[in-house]
Amino acid sequence: MDAALRKKIYDFIEEHGLRKTAQRDAIIEAAFSTTEHYTAEDLLSMAKRIEPSVSRATVYRTIPLLVKCGVLREMDFGKEQKYYDPNFVEHPTHNHLICVDCNKIVEFEDRNIETLENCITKRLGFSPASKIIRIEATCDKLKSSGACKNRGKCD
């Protein structure tokens, strides 16, 4: 995990009178050990590998801290569970494309779309706070060659 990120989190913990515990440490470590998106349950099993005493309740209590700290983002991918995205610290304005053939999620950034969103928001009389774009799309490879290049890699 990046040192600046770690500092940001532990500064937040200190500022808020929170305590450093083995379980919290493990959850934080696990949360930023991957660039994949994960559910609370996924995070629990990742954290348990680092510190087996971590419980589901503590994971559910730690996630909102990381979200409030601004290092983790809650995502809706149309599934019944919430997903979390640890990549917003490095790429604060990225968006998501979801392959409907294989469910693979591709992250992308685009300055033009950013600008356009800001213009539209201003025109409506608002100032942008957070912006979400989610594109669901079919894979061109699948149509031309009969195989989505990601199929099998993801659920």
Next chain:
Amino acid sequence: MDAALRKKIYDFIEEHGLRKTAQRDAIIEAAFSTTEHYTAEDLLSMAKRIEPSVSRATVYRTIPLLVKCGVLREMDFGKEQKYYDPNFVEHPTHNHLICVDCNKIVEFEDRNIETLENCITKRLGFSPASKIIRIEATCDKLKSSGACKNRGKCD
């Protein structure tokens, strides 16, 4: 409710060997009696006003039909319940701006952003299927005059 919309729904019902019932009729009528977004529970009370025998179970069983029929869209506004948007028939490509001051939702359409989304999707090797933009923003009126013009009108 628009006649073309009604036809589309009842054609769908017939094609799928489904039946016309008083409860379904009431739910359909209620679902398109407003341009506001609503939850399943909201739809239940709207439908009950038309036909008191409508039950929660039937509402939950009818919503997926309308979604599959393409006339109702499931939305995530970051709340715990699902919301439904009946405006996609008239405005198939609209997007949402949510005022973080008053929770008012403003719908908007923009041809440029549409085009840009299609370009980005193509560039990544995909063909767009459905696109969602959600902008959370603060109200400029609130900052300048101390009052969000929508405050009080919505929760």
Next chain:
DNA sequence: TTAAATGCAAATTATTTGCAGAAGC
């Protein structure tokens, strides 16, 4: 020492489902 954090198990809440009776075609 004392306030915060933890694990456990029970509670919560939106949504789904099994079933027996009712109703459309």
Next chain:
DNA sequence: GCTTCTGCAAATAATTTGCATTTAA
């Protein structure tokens, strides 16, 4: 008459919470 629909109440599943105990500071 046969199949689909319905309401009811029980089931489900993700997340939250109360509580007694542990632990950081």
